[in-house]
Amino acid sequence: MLIRTPKLSELKENQLTAQSVYSNRRNILKGLGYLGAGALLTGNKANAFNLFGTADKSPFKTRDLSFSQLTSEIDKQILTPDQKVISHNNFYEFGTGKSDPVEASQNFKVDPWTLKIDGLVEEPITLGYEDLYKAFDLEERIYRLRCVEAWSMVVPWIGFPLQKLLQKARPLSSAKYVAFETLYDPKQMPGQKSRFSGGGIDYPYVEGLRLDEASHPLTLMSVGLYGKTLPPQNGAPIRLVVPWKYGFKSIKSVVSIRLTDKMPPTTWNRLAPSEYGFYANVNPQVDHPRWSQGSERLITTGNLFNRNRVATKMFNGYEEVAPLYKDMDLTRYI
Amino acid sequence: MFRLNKNHILLLKVFLHCAAFLPLARLYYCAFADKLGADPVQVILHFTGIGAFNLLLLSLLVSPVAKNLRQGQLINIRRPLGLYAFTYALFHFLSYIAFDLQFEWQLLISEIFKRPYIYVGFISLLILTVLALTSTKSIQRKLGSTWQKIHNWVYLALLTVSLHYFWSVKSGLIQPIMYICFALLLTFVRYKKLTKNLKRQNQRI
């Protein structure tokens, strides 16, 4: 169940150096000059070089989780450092820049939380905040997360297989698809307030899987990473992780899981149907109009000189899912 | 009436060098020290890209401002602004090759031909390169009226850079659209002069 990662011996020394300290990062960014900043003409805050940024807020409190640990020491050394995992996010509800979510989400309220599982099931379920951590045994899974923008990270998630949740709800035989929805709360999520700040997306963010994809043992509902509960920018308190699909399928801060008999709409597909399909399986053969998908930059430790461009693998390396698509032309069903 | 004199211009130039060069130096320093967030490559591409576009727009703003405010001396900062726009664009391109593609030359060639946003970016850079190479006073004198013809291409570059930006973003087109409006405005302000030049050229032909 662990991802196939390069052997330790294949990694270069500078990828294995001790984790750098990032606490000072935002101050450095603020100190940088303004001429390159998008702020010069537009006052856009989505730029990492936000000279006029707001003062740092007290960070969101995460707590330790108990879970069964599969990670060996060797696995740990190839992980993307936690400071990178929690500071480089695509979560447009909190702004479109990569560093916006960590800055805009620290006061996000996750308790109380309600996650509803309903639709074509025999037994609709409602999980409250505490249930998220107690209803199922938690386990650690190290997955590579491959963004459609051709970068990737290696993340130690904590969670439970979605399969277990679905089994508990007992899908009806008519159920063919699973539709997911993110919280809609413009008061807390500034990106949802206007098209300007949220990247032109029609909120709430929605995603979907075929039922057999959702039931695959690799499909995870994650409630934590790096041993702790999820911070808001990574999708607190509960998110989906589907490691063989592009990152945008792994919907964050989920409030609704609904079983349906029709293929549900998905956010990026609605926004640009020719660029993002329903399946969005990682596929080096099929380029995005803007990015070659043949290779990716694997974000680890190390500076600019890190030669971190690696070949992208079919299904992000998780070939055990291939049977799900055995009669499908995956150059057509993107 | 207040007139900018040579000393003012000198001060302005010193300020411009600080404001343009130091951030660039600091950007690469932070990137090499791994202090630029999780993905320094993306930060560099965005910083140098927007920086080049800002500087290009500023350089084109100089002459209408100088004319309208009757500050003839101001025209002297147009060249350094233009050269910095080129410098930022060059660093943008070189960073793309060195840190994003990591010297995969085949990928570079295929990207330039396959991706519309990359090839319009490439065309922009070619134009800026020609303008930078022909920007010295002596070359300007040598080329005579041809010089102005060549340097009118900057408006073509403005168009291709706008397209490059517009096509490069995934979603959220508002900022690129604002840039495009500003670029169009600048072109419009110079429209009369441009058409006059073109007419003159046509008459000669």
Ligand code: HEM
């Ligand atoms: C061959 C030449 C060029 C190449 C290969 C190139 C490549 C790129 C790439 C890869 C991006 C980032 C797209 C992303 O977000 O993933 C980008 C963005 C951008 N580039 Fe270029 N570029 C070139 C020339 C130029 C020139 C000449 C200018 C301006 C004078 C420019 C201005 C920009 C701007 C404004 C952005 C958007 C930055 C943002 O979204 O914040 N580029 N370019």
